[in-house]
Amino acid sequence: xxxxxxxxxxxxxxxxxxxxxxxxxxxxxxxxxxxxxxxxxxxxxxxxxxxxxxxxxxxxxxxxxxxxxxxxxxxxxxxxxxxxxxxxxxxxxxxxxxxxxxxxxxxxxxxxxxxxxxxxxxxxxxxxxxxxxxxxxxxxxxxxxxxxxxxxxxxxxxxxxxxxxxxxxxxxxxxxxxxxxxxxxxxxxxxxxxxxxxxxxxxxxxxxxxxxxxxxxxxxxxxxxxxxxxxxxxxxxxxxxxxxxxxxxxxxxxxxxxxxxxxxxxxxxxxxxxxxxxxxxxxxxxxxxxxxxxxxxxxxxxxxxxxxxxxxxxxxxxxxxxxxxxxxxxxxxxxxxxxxxxxxxxxxxxxxxxxxxxxxxxxxxxxxxxxxxxxxxxxxxxxxxxxxxxxxxxxxxxxxxxxxxxxxxxxxxxxxxxxxxxxxxxxxxxxxxxxxxxxxxxxxxxxxx
Amino acid sequence: xxxxxxxxxxxxxxxxxxxxxxxxxxxxxxxxxxxxxxxxxxxxxxxxxxxxxxxxxxxxxxxxxxxxxxxxxxxxxxxxxxxxxxxxxxxxxxxxxxxxxxxxxxxxxxxxxxxxxxxxxxxxxxxxxxxxxxxxxxxxxxxxxxxxxxxxxxxxxxxxxxxxxxxxxxxxxxxxxxxxxxxxxxxxxxxxxxxxxxxxxxxxxxxxxxxxxxxxxxxxxxxxxxxxxxxxxxxxxxxxxxxxxxxxxxxxxxxxxxxxxxxxxxxxxxxxxxxxxxxxxxxxxxxxxxxxxxxxxxxxxxxxxxxxxxxxxxxxxxxxxxxxxxxxxxxxxxxxxxxxxxxxxxxxxxxxxxxxxxxxxxxxxxxxxxxxxxxxxxxxxxxxxxxxxxxxxxxxxxxxxxxxxxxxxxxxxxxxxxxxxxxxxxxxxxxxxxxxxxxxxxxxxxxxxxxxxxxxxxxxxxxxxxxxxxxxxxxxxxxxxxxxxxxxxxxxxxx
Numbered sequence: 001x002x003x004x005x006x007x008x009x010x011x012x013x014x015x016x017x018x019x020x021x022x023x024x025x026x027x028x029x030x031x032x033x034x035x036x037x038x039x040x041x042x043x044x045x046x047x048x049x050x051x052x053x054x055x056x057x058x059x060x061x062x063x064x065x066x067x068x069x070x071x072x073x074x075x076x077x078x079x080x081x082x083x084x085x086x087x088x089x090x091x092x093x094x095x096x097x098x099x100x101x102x103x104x105x106x107x108x109x110x111x112x113x114x115x116x117x118x119x120x121x122x123x124x125x126x127x128x129x130x131x132x133x134x135x136x137x138x139x140x141x142x143x144x145x146x147x148x149x150x151x152x153x154x155x156x157x158x159x160x161x162x163x164x165x166x167x168x169x170x171x172x173x174x175x176x177x178x179x180x181x182x183x184x185x186x187x188x189x190x191x192x193x194x195x196x197x198x199x200x201x202x203x204x205x206x207x208x209x210x211x212x213x214x215x216x217x218x219x220x221x222x223x224x225x226x227x228x229x230x231x232x233x234x235x236x237x238x239x240x241x242x243x244x245x246x247x248x249x250x251x252x253x254x255x256x257x258x259x260x261x262x263x264x265x266x267x268x269x270x271x272x273x274x275x276x277x278x279x280x281x282x283x284x285x286x287x288x289x290x291x292x293x294x295x296x297x298x299x300x301x302x303x304x305x306x307x308x309x310x311x312x313x314x315x316x317x318x319x320x321x322x323x324x325x326x327x328x329x330x331x332x333x334x335x336x337x338x339x340x341x342x343x344x345x346x347x348x349x350x351x352x353x354x355x356x357x358x359x360x361x362x363x364x365x366x367x368x369x370x371x372x373x374x375x376x377x378x379x380x381x382x383x384x385x386x387x388x389x390x391x392x393x394x395x396x397x398x399x400x401x402x403x404x405x406x407x408x409x410x411x412x413x414x415x416x417x418x419x420x421x422x423x424x425x426x427x428x429x430x431x432x433x434x435x436x437x438x439x440x441x442x443x444x445x446x447x448x449x
Numbered sequence: 450x451x452x453x454x455x456x457x458x459x460x461x462x463x464x465x466x467x468x469x470x471x472x473x474x475x476x477x478x479x480x481x482x483x484x485x486x487x488x489x490x491x492x493x494x495x496x497x498x499x500x501x502x503x504x505x506x507x508x509x510x511x512x513x514x515x516x517x518x519x520x521x522x523x524x525x526x527x528x529x530x531x532x533x534x535x536x537x538x539x540x541x542x543x544x545x546x547x548x549x550x551x552x553x554x555x556x557x558x559x560x561x562x563x564x565x566x567x568x569x570x571x572x573x574x575x576x577x578x579x580x581x582x583x584x585x586x587x588x589x590x591x592x593x594x595x596x597x598x599x600x601x602x603x604x605x606x607x608x609x610x611x612x613x614x615x616x617x618x619x620x621x622x623x624x625x626x627x628x629x630x631x632x633x634x635x636x637x638x639x640x641x642x643x644x645x646x647x648x649x650x651x652x653x654x655x656x657x658x659x660x661x662x663x664x665x666x667x668x669x670x671x672x673x674x675x676x677x678x679x680x681x682x683x684x685x686x687x688x689x690x691x692x693x694x695x696x697x698x699x700x701x702x703x704x705x706x707x708x709x710x711x712x713x714x715x716x717x718x719x720x721x722x723x724x725x726x727x728x729x730x731x732x733x734x735x736x737x738x739x740x741x742x743x744x745x746x747x748x749x750x751x752x753x754x755x756x757x758x759x760x761x762x763x764x765x766x767x768x769x770x771x772x773x774x775x776x777x778x779x780x781x782x783x784x785x786x787x788x789x790x791x792x793x794x795x796x797x798x799x800x801x802x803x804x805x806x807x808x809x810x811x812x813x814x815x816x817x818x819x820x821x822x823x824x825x826x827x828x829x830x831x832x833x834x835x836x837x838x839x840x841x842x843x844x845x846x847x848x849x850x851x852x853x854x855x856x857x858x859x860x861x862x863x864x865x866x867x868x869x870x871x872x873x874x875x876x877x878x879x880x881x882x883x884x885x886x887x888x889x890x891x892x893x894x895x896x897x898x899x900x901x902x903x904x905x906x907x908x909x910x911x912x913x914x915x916x917x918x919x920x921x922x923x924x925x926x927x928x929x930x931x932x933x934x935x936x937x938x939x940x941x942x943x944x
Contacts, residue, residue, distance in 0.1 A: 001809055003545050003736075004816055005894035014819055014895060018826040023815045026822050027716055029685040029839050034717050041587055045806030048549055055800060059558030061573030064566030066558065073563045076787060083481065085518050087555070092525040093532030097546050100742040102538070102874075104933075105926040106866050109528035110741035113521070116470050119943035123507045129942050132742070135599035138787040146642075167787040174760070174783035178613060178622070178644030221501055250494065252503045265787075272557075275574050276564030276788025277599065278744035290940070296742070301936035303929035304921070307466075313936040319602070319638035320877075324647045329638035332600035332732065336740030343521055346470050347480035349511040354503070358494055359486040365496065366488025385498055406567050414565050437487045 002048070064411060070439050071411040074389050074430020075217070076137070076165045076243045077276060078268045080356075081434055086343045087271070096336055100296075104311040105303075110335065111310035114298040117342040124245070124345075124353075125262040126253025127284025131295035133333040134281025137243050137265025138168040141211060142175035143294045143328055144239045144261040144283065148209035149181045150292045150327070151237060155208035159236075161186040161227070162194030163216040165243060166419045172211070181208060192220040192381030192391065200230055207236040209261075214240050214254060215247055218428065219364075219389030220381055228258020237261060245269050245282070245341075246432075247387045249357025261285045270340035280337040291317060294328030356433060360388035364431035367440040368392075371429075377449035380426050389430040391416065391423065394449055398425050405446035412447050467523045471944050474510035480517050527927040528741070529871045535897050537824075539843045539874035539886025540633065540681055542711045542733035544817075547804070550736065550797040559796055564788040568773050574792065575772035579764045581799045582748075588802075588810065589707070589727055590720025591750030595759045597790040601708060602635040604728030604747030605675075609643035610782045611726060611751060611758040612673045612702050618758075618780060619700070623672035626704075629658055631681045631878045636706060640675060650674075652880065656684040656836030660691045667699045673726075677706040678719065681878040681886070683821065683840030693723025702726065702755075710734040711890070712818055712842035715811025725752040735798035746794035758782050762789070816891035817842045820898060824889055827902045831909055835881040842890075848883025856912045856919050858883040863930060864911070864922035868904035 006014075011023070020026060027035075046054065063069070071079065090096055094109060101107030101114075114132045121130040134140040145158045158181055160169055169185065176183050186202060189195040194212065203210070210231045214222050224240065231238040240254040242264035254262045266280035267273075285293055291314070299313035319326040348356060368390055371377050380391040394401055398415055405412040417424025429443075486493075494502070512520075529536065536543035554560075562574055582594045598604035609626070616622045625648050626640040637647040648666055653659040658676065674696055678686040686692070693703045705724040711734045713719070719727045731737050732745035739745070751759065761781045762774035774789075805813060818841050825834060825844035833849040848858045862872035862885070874886040889898060911918050923930065 001805065001812060003547060003892050004812065005892070006816055006819075010895045011819065014823040018819075018822045020822075023819055026815075026818045026839075027841070029687055029841070030717050031687055031690065034690060034722050036590075036715060036717055036721070040715050040807030040810060042584055042807040042810070043803065045809045046804055048804070051800060051804050052549060052553065054803065055553040055796070056556060058573040058577050059553075059556035061576065062558040062562045062566075062571050064570035065560070065562035067561075069561075071563060071566070073565050075565055077564060079561070079563065083514075085480075085514055089518065089521045089525070091551065092522065094525040094528040094530045095521075096551075096738045096740050097530035097532045097536075097543075098528050098741040099536065099538055099541055099543060099739045103529075103862065103866065103872055104931045105863065105923050105928055106529035106871055107527075107741070108927050109524035109526065112467070112469070112524055112527075113741075115943070119469075119471070120507075120509055122943045123509060135603060136786050139599070139603070139785065165787070167784060170761075170784040171786060174610065174785060175642075177610065177782070179642075221498065223498075223501075225500055248503075248507070250497060250503055251501055253507070257501070272560040273563045274560050275562045275571070275792035277786070277791035278793060279599075279787065290942075297940070297942055299936040300941040301932045303931050305929050307928055309928040309931045311931050311933050311936045313933065313940055313942075316937075319634040321634070322638075323634045324637035324641040326634070326638045326641075329602045329606055329635050329642050330600075331602045331635050332739070332743040332745040334599070334740075334744045335742030336738075337744055339521075339741065343517065345509055346512055346517045346520070347514060348509065349474075349479050349481070350506045350509045351511070352479050352481035352483065353509055354506045355483055356481075358490045359483060361493035361497070362486040362488035362490045364488070365493050366486075369488075385496055385501070387497075403567070406570065411563070411566055433484055433486075435487075436484065440487075 069409055069411060070442055072413045072429045072443060073411050075414045075428050077273050078244055078430050078432060079273050080246060080268045080432055082271050082344055083347050085347060086340050089343055090336060090340055095339060101312060108309060111298050113339050113342055115300065115310050117338045118298060120345050121282050122284060124248045124253060125284045126255030127262050128287040129290050130284040131293060131297050133338040134283050134295055135334060136279030136281045137241060137263060138171040140263035140281035140283045141168050141241045142172045144263050145172055145176060145209055145211060146179060147292050147294060148237045148239060151289055152208040155206050156180060157182045157184060157206050158208050159184050159186050159202055159210045161199050161210050161212050162188040163192060163218045164211060164213045165217045168241060191384050192218045193222055193384060203230060203234045203236060205234060207234055209237040209239050211239045211241060214242055215244060215387045218381060218391045219386040220384040221386060224254060224257040244387065246357050246360055249354040250361055266341045269344050270337045278334055278337050280334050280341055292327055295330050295333060359433045363435050364388040367431045370440045371444050371449050374449065388432060391426050392429050393426050394447060396425050398427055401447050402427060408446050410442055410446035412443055467520060469944050470510040473512060473516060476511055478511040478513050480512050480514040534869050535893055535901055536871040537873050537887045537889045539888040540708055542888060542890055544736055544890040545892035546736055546738040547801060550800040553800045554793045554796040572772055575764055577799050578795060579766055579772055581795055584802045585729060585748055585750060588714055589750050590718030591727060592753045593756050593759060594748045594750045596748045596795055597760050597785050598747035598749060599786055599791050600743060600745035601728055601730040601747040602639060603785055604749045605635055605639035606642055607760060607785050608704055608726040608728055608749045609639050611755050612704060613643050614758040614782050615755055616672050624670040626672055627666055627674040629676055630880050632677060633706060636675045645672060656682045656838045657686050658688060658692060660688050663692055667695060671699060671701045673702040673704050675704040677709060679709050679712050679841045682836055682845050683843035684836060684838050685841060689722045708733060709842060712814055714814040715807060716814055725755055731794055731798040736801045737794045737797040744791050744794055746791040760784055813891045820889040820891060820893055824887055824898055828905060831906060843886060843888035845881055846885045847881050851909060851912045852883060854912045855916055858885055860919040860922060861908055864908050864919045865904060866923040867925045870901055870904060
């Protein structure tokens with residue numbers, strides 16, 4: 001086996017130095033009744049070339065990921081182009097084969113990169129503090145609600161307002177079970193936005209936080225300043241979940257519009273969808289709440305010679321120090337994905353990030369215009385502003401149309417009947433910089449609108 | 450020491466000061482090439498309500514591509530990875546990350562697949578997940594797995610939530626979870642997040658849990674015991690069978706932290722020891738890279754009685770051989786994260802399992818245990834092992850030998866950096882004074898182990914003759930010993 005450097009002679013030598021007769025004897029502390037006593041029933045091992053062929057065959061069975069397939073699926077994980085330099089740098093073994101930077105003197109590369117990540121994400125979200133990452137956008141939102149519960153000690157309820165991604169809702173429900181916090185969903189109104197009247201009537205001095213998604217699950221833009229006013233009026237925190245990070249190039253940073261905690265899914269900045277994982281949970285908050293924050297933080301310091309360096313800091317919040325009383329149980333996070341997003345943002349820079357956002361917004365409008373041209377389909381929430389994703393009402397046969405389009409090589413979006421019965425005649429369509437006029441025309445043809 | 454300073458270590462080649470990205474920024478530069486928009490950009494911008502629109506562009510650095518590539522290449526050279534040298538971090542299983550698996554995880558049929566693409570067009574991914582689950586079931590002896598958790602700690606939380614859901618379904622969620630004092634910090638944190646009170650139990654003098662210590666803690670409010678096997682001393686919990694029997698008799702469950710599974714593959718299976726829930730760290734045992742702190746993957750396996758509580762969805766295979774996601778699971782705990790888990794990590798782990806096969810996995814375990822025992826035997830000649838009991842995949846030593854010389858474990862760790870080794874895990878497990886916890890893994894050669902042993906021997910010699918050399922270590926790294934206290938006193942968390 002090419003990973004095992006041992007020769008038979010060396011094994012004999014090592015056994016003799018240990019003072020045992022066989023490798024078998026090294027396992028003598030495992031009682032015999034607990035031994036497997038047979039070989040594992042797994043397929044026989046493969047050579048490198050056989051394995052490569054096998055995985056290529058499996059990969060080819062994913063027609064939806066094939067080159068030439070045209071996709072408009074977003075719904076919480078948008079496929080953006082990621083420059084080649086990003087993955088080339090991720091392949092530096094010193095980055096991807098390192099562990100969590102517990103020994104800072106041997107981990108300055110990772111630590112400085114995370115410091116740069118925290119700095120750039122603080123700029124995009126408007127937060128004073130951003131941590132080194134969480135698992136994904138959904139679990140980051142759930143941890144934000146738990147954190148809000150710790151900040152507002154006597155408050156025991158959180159409100160999930162409007163069109164929050166259904167899987168974010170599920171993750172929050174799971175995380176909040178047995179946490180002492182009740183979760184209540186506030187429905188969305190006919191305009192695709194939070195029902196403000198309902199929200200106002202449910203907000204009280206027991207509310208720890210409201211969770212709002214921006215742009216929301218339907219791509220619509222919520223009125224964050226007004227929502228912040230309502231939440232803060234009752235002393236609740238506003239948590240804003242961003243699942244399309246590119247929107248932050250055109251939209252004001254949520255913390256500047258009143259968000260107390262901002263969580264985001266950054267996977268789209270780091271790489272392709274990868275069937276949904278790994279993602280990148282971005283998590284930021286106010287400096288005054290930093291001790292209630294989950295996850296790792298990198299801080300700047302100096303070495304014994306006064307030279308600048310970086311270390312993990314404020315660790316007294318974390319599980320390896322505080323154990324059961326930690327702010328979270330998180331340990332391993334999404335370090336390499338955070339690095340990828342950092343490199344991508346460094347390449348885009350100030351102008352590129354905004355241009356990318358504008359291109360997404362412009363392409364989405366042009367695509368919508370094309371889809372509505374013949375009058376056979378119409379945006380479901382026509383009066384509401386959107387970024388790069390919209391809900392298109394195509395008719396009762398929406399699901400069938402989607403399937404038919406797929407057979408023609410166009411993944412035309414997500415059928416919303418999957419999540420909301422009242423929207424079963426609708427598709428959720430995401431448009432990015434990867435689309436052009438021809439792809440919009442192909443979409444219209446494939447959907448027969 | 451003066452001699453070392455003059456040899457030029459750490460001052461040549463790529464090892465130099467690299468400014469922060471924002472310090473390299475020059476207005477007007479950029480490192481991107483975007484396609485032109487095909488719609489009206491100004492109209493799109495104006496369609497965003499003024500009060501929601503960004504007032505000024507975010508202050509991101511402005512850099513060209515060569516500068517960015519050089520910046521991160523330089524940063525990478527200040528990192529020690531498994532590729533750089535031995536990385537014997539105990540409990541972390543820092544084994545070699547096979548290159549083919551990196552390539553396979555980058556096949557566009559995997560990377561370009563969206564989680565909401567039609568199942569009929571994602572059959573390769575579903576098949577891979579299904580096969581990976583089957584393999585994990587066989588390796589661990591458990592009934593079913595969820596692949597959803599993104600890391601070991603999330604797996605623990607997922608597992609403890611299933612424990613709670615099980616007890617709740619039985620009529621009483623119960624209140625307490627027993628956790629040994631040798632446990633990882635994530636264990637009590639996860640049990641607490643699942644709504645349980647942690648009751649600590651001391652491991653016995655021989656380094657393993659004794660049935661007698663557990664008996665007095667058992668009552669009808671105990672939901673589970675959360676143990677690690679082999680534990681963080683590397684010692685096999687030989688009484689686990691009897692402990693499991695007692696727990697089950699009391700209606701409680703057995704959670705096993707699978708962080709140390711690398712010492713059991715093909716030898717013994719947690720499922721056969723009475724374990725009901727186990728999380729597996731694909732980024733440890735199954736060779737997927739740690740990425741400087743993730744992404745990991747923490748699948749959770751369960752015994753028969755916990756199957757109904759697995760998160761949604763699970764992968765199923767119908768009579769015609771078609772794979773599909775099953776969401777209709779009324780007793781499920783729900784979801785731990787969006788979509789299906791860290792799929793790109795699953796591809797690497799699956800690739801590893803298929804390359805090694807059953808025999809290869811067993812060989813990996815045997816050689817990992819051989820390497821650890823070799824280190825233990827040779828290091829024991831001049832260091833004090835934490836326990837006399839034989840250990841499996843890792844060797845733990847206390848600071849007894851050098852504490853009297855005024856040398857702390859941290860000094861030894863930092864000096865190891867000068868010899869080109871990443872230090873072992875230090876000060877853990879908490880039950881060992883000044884612990885050094887060493888896990889070499891199977892992919893280190895005897896020559897490397899010999900070099901490590903010789904480095905340790907030299908360091909102990911230095912501890913006697915030139916203790917200041919250790920107190921001031923490291924001397925040959927990019928930066929000297931960093932002031933962590935100052936970092937926490939006045940946190941500077943962004944530029």
